[in-house]
Amino acid sequence: MKAHIGMVVRAGLAMLLTLVLVPTPGVAQSTTSLTARSFSDLSDDTDASTDNSAVSTPGSLSSMLQRLKCLQGLNPSGNSGSVTLKVQKANYRLYNPSTDSFDTVSMRSYNGCPSGPTISIKPGATLKVSLRNTLGANDPPSNCPDNPDHSTPHCYNNTNLHTHGFHVSPSGNADNVLLTVLPGKSQDYSFKLPADHPSGTFWYHAHLHGSTAIDVASGMAGVLIVRGSRQAKPGMTNGGADIDTILRRRVLFLSLPLREHVMLFQQIEYGCFSNATSDVPLADPTTAEWVCPQGSVGEIRGYNNQLGFIPDPRPGHTGQLNSTWIISGRYTQINGVVQPVFPSAIGYVPAGDVRRLRMVHGGNRDTINVKIVRANLSALGLADSGSLSAAQVNTATNAAASALARAHTKPSQTTTLDSLCSGEVVKQLEFAEDGITMSSMIEKDVNSMNPGYRSDVLVAFPRPGLYCILDEAADASATINFRTNSTKVKDRRLLSLARVGPGVNMPNTTVGNHSKYWQYIRDQLVAANPTLAQPAKSDLQSLSLRAFAPTTPVDGTVANVVEKQFQIVPQPFPAPVLFLISGKAYKPDEIGYTGVLGNIDQWNVSASALATHVFHIHTNPFRIMDIKNGAGKSIFNGNGGCIPDEGADTQYCNLQGVTRDTLFLKAGYTLQMRTVYQDFTGDFVMHCHILDHEDRGMMENVRIVSPATAYLRGVTAPITAMTKDAGRWFAKLAGRDETKVALAASLCTSKDYAKR
Structure with missing residues (x-):
């Protein structure tokens, strides 16, 4: 009965929201360009569905239906269920701020959409995924030999699936990235979540070595949400509850979940070409930025001139080796839209409304530094009373979009952003990283996200107005695009314009060292959770989350210390650069490290001084020591x-x-972490999550064995070693192939030992 009442209330609120989103009569509305750039929410909840449906889509009814299809979540109940992901080419349009127009692109995709659908699941449930690869044969066939060089990207139309951050089996048809799904073939996956799996934000993407980067850079990625319902119990301080249960808002006499927005950041590095066989993107002869003439279609055709580092042809960058992403002039998109208007071109977020942002870095070409600031309307020649009406927000949105559209060069865009986006910084209260709830909420001005990262934050806009969601400038050494002879600065970019309408203005009060944002959001959460059990209720007064932060049991004895270094090694021209882990490139048939189930290991992972990397390991997360x-x-x-x-x-x-399960490795730095191998044996991988690095060899297989298997191996290892030595000695005496003799002797010894 209570569930039914809740559904009715939510439906009523959704209808109200739809009415709020209707344009105000007599008020000048957004341009067609802005309407086409409305934020597309990838959350699979009813609020997001209402927002998405309220946005008018330019074009025919079929284009509107296609947009809504691409925003439809799969398995929103979160119960055990089955879904289908169809790998196919998709044609759609992306806004290009450099030309203030839309480029047509043709990309590998899931279900024909710019971003994969959001999929929800509950702890203890089983998610079954049918992955159908309908891409054509690999063309040219020479790119996909029978025995490829695993330090060279290959077989672009082969694929598979990885559930990034899920603690599930890496074997069989579960999270097994060693499987290959060929064109025209299908693979059925089954992901059984443990009953105590943490609730949070995770994601999925293609992960076949050799084609991972080109698939993900095309948009083959989607968000996974684990929705939990475990309440905090009296005395609980060990992370047994789910954060979802306290992220709530008071509406009259009801306590409802906070509004959430899923934001999947991607970098689609498309180029247009002079002919059907060229792999060199067309570029402006003056700026060297990539261009797409009218009638052309953008694609990703390879790694050497896309998805890599090349000598920088841009003026003022002579002698530098820079990422093709930087050279291209492309922009990070959110949910398949470049520089969307949030929450839509006609809608508003009410001031003071606390929102949960599930942010996922699903790209592999750039570091994103998320920063939210109030727009300085005086830069647009507009007055700002401090609390704008809906009509004034419309005027400000159109003026800002027009000013940015006139800035076609990077210097002029930077100048415009610097003057426009210079107001008050809106604090982000981060409470989870990589899907795992932290022990307390952290205030951030800038939220740095690297490929593979997830960040869950709470945000409230202090008063009505226009706000900029920025990808903030940074020193290049703090980004994934750093190399010793690369450009030194990452420039500032606009990610989104945010429209904030009338609501509740935030009081300008602070507590101790905390900002008014901390104080306000804390007060909202406390008010929405009056019956929360102790000590979680008292903890909430200081935004401590002990009852909701999963523990990583790594405080016991360390079994092994594992040393790994991510290295880029230049070679004499024309040999390609080597991408290595501790001096070795990836080989599918080699195990780089074997751990024992239940053991605690310390991993010391470093990056050489030449470049930055992003460390990621599958199956078991790690605690940063x-x-x-x-x-x-x-x-x-x-x-x-x-x-x-x-x-x-x-x-x-x-x-x-x-x-965490993913972490940026700054050049010359060493990450010291501890992990415990829990629940699952089998083979998985660790690698650089700058995915073109992985495809070029920066990956390694990890095997976890049972204690019994480890014991038997320890006992038989000396016997095997002696047998091999004896085999080599006899082979030399007989003049025979010592490898075959040693192998035969080893097999014989193993069989004899097994009989004992």
Whole structure:
């Protein structure tokens, strides 16, 4: 009965929201360009569906239906269920801010959409996925030999599926990235989540070595949401509850879930070409940025001139080796839309309304530094009373879009953004990283996200107006596009314009060292959870989340210390650069490290001084124990911050003790982490999540065995070694192939031992 009442209330609120989103009569509306750039929410809840349906789509009814189809979540109940992902080519349009027009692109996709559908699942449930590869044969066939070089990208139309961050089996037809799904073939996957799997934000993407980057850079990625319902119990401090149960809002006498928005960031590095066989994107002869003449179709055709580093042809960058992403002039998109208007071109977020943003970095070409600031309307020649009406927000949105559209060069765009996006910084309260709830909420001005990252934050806009959601500028050494002879600065970009309408203005009050945003969001959560059990209720007063933060049991004895270094090694021209882990390129038939189920291992993972990388390991997350800089000194100051040596780069500062599965490796730095191998044996991988690095060889197989298997191997290893030595000695005496003799002797010995 209660569930039914809740559904009725939510439906009524959804209808009200639809009415709110109807354009105000007599008010000038957004341009066609802005309407086509309305934010497309990938959340699969009813609120997001209502928002998406309220947005008018330029074009025919079929284009509107296609848009809504691409925003339809799969398995929104979260119960055990089956879904289908069809791998196919898709044609759609992407806004190009450099030309203020839309480019047509043809990309590999899931279900024909710019981004994969959001899929929900509950702890303890089983998600079955049928992956159908309908891409054509690999063309040219020479790109897909029978025995490919695994340090060279290959077989672009072969694929598979990875559930990034899920703690599930890596074997069989579960999260097994060693499977291959050929064109014209299908693969049925089954992901059984443990009953205690943490609720949170995860994602899925293609993960076949050799074609991972080209698939993900085409848009083959989607969001996975684990929705939990475990309530905090009296006395609970060990992370047994789900954060979803307290992220609520008071509406009259009801307590309802906070509004959420799913934001999947992607970098689609498309180019247009002079003919059907060229792999060199057309470029402006003056700026060297990539161009798509009218009537052309953008594609991703390869790695050498897309998805890589090349000598920079741009003026002022002579002698630099820069990412093709930077050279291309392309822009990060959100949910398949470049520079969307949030929550839509005609809608508003009410001031003071607390929203949950599920942000996922599903790209592989750039670091994203998310920053939210109020727009300075005086830069547009408009007055700002501090609390704008709906009509004034419309005027400001159109004026801002027009000013940005006139700025066709990067310098002029930067100048426009610097003057327009210069108001108050809106704090983000981050409570989960990589889908795992942290022990307390952290205030952030800038939220640095690298490929594979997830960040869950709470945001409330303080008063009505126009806001900029930025990809903030940074020193290049703090980004994935750093190399020793690359450009030194990442420029500032606009991710989205946010429209905030009348609501509840945020009081300008603070508590201790915390901002008014911390104070306001804390008060909203406390009011919405009056019956929360102790000590979780008292903890909430300080935004401590002990009852909701899963524990990683790594405080026991460390079994092994594993040393790994990610290395880029230049070779004499014309040999390609080598992408290695501890001196070795990936080989599918080699196991780089074997761990034992139940053991705690410490991994010390570093990046050589030449370039930055992103470490990711499958199946089991890790707890960050320490991070050491190039001088071998800990970057942590012991008080939850960084030592002065870190300067303006604060992305590491709150990470000591945090549990993650993906982490940026700054050049010369060493990550010290601990992990425990829980629940599953089998083979999985660890690799660089700059996915073109992985496809070029920066990956390694990891095997987890049972304690019994480890014991038997320990016993038989000396016997096997002696047998091999004896085999070689006899072979030399007999002049025979020593490898075959040793193998035969080893098999004989193993059989004899087994009989014992």
